[in-house]
Amino acid sequence: MADIAIIGAGVAGLSAAYDLAGSGHNVTVYEVGDKVGGLAAGFKDPDWDWTLEKFYHHWFASDKDLLALAEELKVSHRILFPRPKTSIWDNGNIYQLDSAKSALLLPTVPITARFRFGAVMAFLRVTRQWRRLEKYTAHEWLEKYMGKTVYNKIWKPLLIGKFGKFYEEVNMAWFWARVYSRTPRLGTFRGGFQAFMDVLANAATKRGATIYLHTGIGGIRKEENGKISLQIIDGDKVEYDMVLSTTSPHLLRKLAPQINGEYAEKLENLRHTGAVVVIVALKEQMLEDGTYWLNLPANSPDKSENEFPYVAFVEHTNYMEPKHYGGNHLVYMGDYVPTDHEYFQIDVDELAERFMATLPKFNPKFKKDWIIKHWVVRAPYAQPLPTLNHSANIPDIKTPVDGLYWASMSQVYPWDRGTNYAVEIGRRAAKLMLESQ
Numbered sequence: 001m002a003d004i005a006i007i008g009a010g011v012a013g014l015s016a017a018y019d020l021a022g023s024g025h026n027v028t029v030y031e032v033g034d035k036v037g038g039l040a041a042g043f044k045d046p047d048w049d050w051t052l053e054k055f056y057h058h059w060f061a062s063d064k065d066l067l068a069l070a071e072e073l074k075v076s077h078r079i080l081f082p083r084p085k086t087s088i089w090d091n092g093n094i095y096q097l098d099s100a101k102s103a104l105l106l107p108t109v110p111i112t113a114r115f116r117f118g119a120v121m122a123f124l125r126v127t128r129q130w131r132r133l134e135k136y137t138a139h140e141w142l143e144k145y146m147g148k149t150v151y152n153k154i155w156k157p158l159l160i161g162k163f164g165k166f167y168e169e170v171n172m173a174w175f176w177a178r179v180y181s182r183t184p185r186l187g188t189f190r191g192g193f194q195a196f197m198d199v200l201a202n203a204a205t206k207r208g209a210t211i212y213l214h215t216g217i218g219g220i221r222k223e224e225n226g227k228i229s230l231q232i233i234d235g236d237k238v239e240y241d242m243v244l245s246t247t248s249p250h251l252l253r254k255l256a257p258q259i260n261g262e263y264a265e266k267l268e269n270l271r272h273t274g275a276v277v278v279i280v281a282l283k284e285q286m287l288e289d290g291t292y293w294l295n296l297p298a299n300s301p302d303k304s305e306n307e308f309p310y311v312a313f314v315e316h317t318n319y320m321e322p323k324h325y326g327g328n329h330l331v332y333m334g335d336y337v338p339t340d341h342e343y344f345q346i347d348v349d350e351l352a353e354r355f356m357a358t359l360p361k362f363n364p365k366f367k368k369d370w371i372i373k374h375w376v377v378r379a380p381y382a383q384p385l386p387t388l389n390h391s392a393n394i395p396d397i398k399t400p401v402d403g404l405y406w407a408s409m410s411q412v413y414p415w416d417r418g419t420n421y422a423v424e425i426g427r428r429a430a431k432l433m434l435e436s437q
């Protein structure tokens with residue numbers, strides 16, 4: 001029986017803990033935060049029955065690793081899969097855009113461009129040749145094949161929204177993966193994602209894993225006795241036979257300075273953006289056409305030039321009913337920015353005020369006294385940035401430090417980050433660790 005430590009109780013860490021403990025090993029999970037779930041964790045206001053995700057989250061019907069894990073945990077019956085409405089904002093109007101039919105009906109794009117749009121999307125949904133696509137930027141490929149009108153109206157704002165000033169660097173395989181693997185039906189868990197994370201954590205502890213919350217790791221070191229030591233922040237040094245880190249690449253590099261050579265260079269070269277959301281609880285519904293997800297136009301990486309200071313308006317209670325949240329209507333206003341952007345520096349209330357100032361645009365009846373409460377959440381490591389020929393940039397799960405493994409969002413390429421892929425890579429890491437025994 002090996003002593004194994006896992007750094008991080010997000011989906012990847014918990015999935016690995018579940019499998020490793022299930023194979024009879026002695027597993028300890030260290031989590032710096034106050035709950036399990038990582039980026040997919042939720043919170044609950046006292047009047048709510050369900051938790052709400054800190055960042056908007058849903059599953060796709062194609063999320064097979066996540067759905068298989070839910071089956072194993074015997075909680076599939078708690079997964080809901082409605083088909084909410086996704087739309088785009090265009091000059092004060094909201095247009096549904098979440099199916100081939102809605103694309104063909106889009107009045108703001110000429111009819112010939114709509115057919116071309118539909119044909120290219122159909123191609124992307126069937127091709128599996130993502131390695132060919134990673135040789136092109138999404139910017140050049142989409143403009144060429146979808147045409148300038150569709151690119152400028154729909155895809156350029158999406159790329160700018162996700163990657164800001166780096167939008168022309170993102171490769172086409174990233175875009176392909178989104179079209180190929182996503183479904184219009186969107187899933188969630190009764191009680192919220194946090195309830196699922198708690199089920200997974202409980203299953204791992206039932207198998208013998210120990211999870212320590214509020215316990216950060218400040219250093220990882222290969223010792224002369226062959227063990228790997230972890231320095232607990234404000235705590236002891238503890239030794240393990242194997243360690244799995246699920247942190248960001250840059251944090252892993254900092255924590256484990258013994259990682260060197262090509263692997264270290266790869267860690268340093270991986271890039272990502274952060275995410276910020278302002279969540280507002282309101283007395284009334286904002287998007288009365290029932291839209292859940294509203295993409296807002298980001299025509300320039302310079303936010304001051306755009307109509308909105310953020311890129312996604314997500315009315316969660318147009319997806320899950322307000323009755324689960326004490327009758328509150330819940331809205332996220334979200335954006336993706338690098339950590340040196342002012343959205344990471346300014347006071348949370350100032351950020352909330354800036355975003356909330358846009359609320360009257362979405363409903364002319366809106367009054368300030370509709371606002372019950374707001375929250376601001378920021379995450380520095382939120383969206384990996386895949387550039388040209390990115391498959392060559394991905395470090396292996398096994399690091400050059402014997403016994404030290406790494407599983408993160410940055411390695412699930414060509415898939416975009418997602419809890420499904422966190423389950424897959426967490427379990428793949430566990431399998432590799434078991435095979436090394």
Ligand SMILES: Cc1cc2nc3c(=O)[nH]c(=O)nc-3n(C[C@H](O)[C@H](O)[C@H](O)COP(=O)(O)OP(=O)(O)OC[C@H]3O[C@@H](n4cnc5c(N)ncnc54)[C@H](O)[C@@H]3O)c2cc1C
Pocket residue numbers: 007008009010011012013030031032033037038039040055056057058059215216217218246247248251275379381382383407408409417418419420422
């Ligand atoms: C805005 C946003 C929207 C998203 N939407 C969706 C969605 O709709 N559907 C979906 O499936 N996925 C979505 N995702 C992605 C999903 O949340 C992630 O892919 C997934 O949660 C990653 O899990 P992980 O375990 O790899 O990493 P994380 O969740 O980041 O977990 C890592 C854990 O390590 C802990 N940690 C870090 N450093 C230390 C340390 N030194 N010591 C101890 N612990 C440490 C962290 O606190 C964290 O809990 C979204 C993400 C964001 C940011």
